[in-house]
Amino acid sequence: MAFTLYSLLQAALLCVNEPGIKSQLTNLIRSVRTVMRVPLIIVNSVAIVLILLFG
């Protein structure tokens, strides 16, 4: 049990400290924001209109 907990901790540390993962994560978040920007604007506008109409 102690061995696996330690290796879990080690894996988590490796994960966070890897420069590759940080850049991949930032890339992912930036690309998701770029892709979802326009659809989210549309969806939010529709939601606002519906809420104004139907309370």
Place this chain on the structure above:
Amino acid sequence: GHEIEDLEFGGVHSAGMPGPASKRRTPASPPGMADPHQLFDDTSSAQNRGYGAQRAPGGLGYPNTSASAQAAFLADPVSNMAMAYGSSLAAQGKELVDKNIDRFIPVTKLKYYFAVDTVYVGKKLGLLVFPYLHQDWEVQYQQDTPVAPRFDVNAPDLYIPAMAFITYILVAGLALGTQDRFSPDLLGLQASSALAWLALEVLAILLSLYLVTVNTDLTTIDLVAFLGYKYVGMIGGVLMGLLFGKTGYYLVLGWCCVSIFVFMIRTLRLKILAEAAAEGVPVRGARNQLRMYLTMAVAAAQPLLMYWLTFHLVR
């Protein structure tokens, strides 16, 4: 020469025999006709009246609807028109789907995963339950494309996962039925929850593969195939639990968990850790170690999910 001709003629004649024999076998009574009211045997006594009321009007697809009700339903001209309109709509939709299907689902690639035969299925099932003696886990290639599962026992297929999933749903229904907890909508509930866990697993693994920048030829369908192999162990565990109670369930599930763990590690090691594993070198270096941890995490998630999806079925 004369005897040989006779033997050949006998051979041809016996090859022709299965034809009329199979034709004779088909006009057996279709299921449901023998006992028309036993299509869904619901054991929950509280819902008996509700089901009786539900089943009476909506008997379009069930053979247990009485003949007079069906004839009255079809003779009505409005419902005739509605049926004609509905069937024309369905035909139009089918045309549209046929034209565009290849854009969304790669049908030809899917056919590769169902090119299996009985020998492959038998060997693969044996490998899933006892992977400890198998030596060579490499998939054979043939001019850059992997060989069909029929010719290589290491190739992933979708036949076993699909069949195992359906069997798992049926066995779950059986297990619930023996405990008087069954109702038909529970089958749909089990199916959708298992599918949701599968989709979640696939997405999580794809995300972690992207984050660790693994250059692998592991396609999404391959991943679905590998993740679907755990249903075989789940079925075994639940069936043993039905026969022998909780001890049988834990024994068989424990055995299948360990087997699936070893199977997944040995299969994924070749896909994710391709360079290191091919030479048999023990993994060193931060990147390889991270990939090894990823493989172990994926393999460890299998027994957890196997237990999570079956423990409520065995009491």
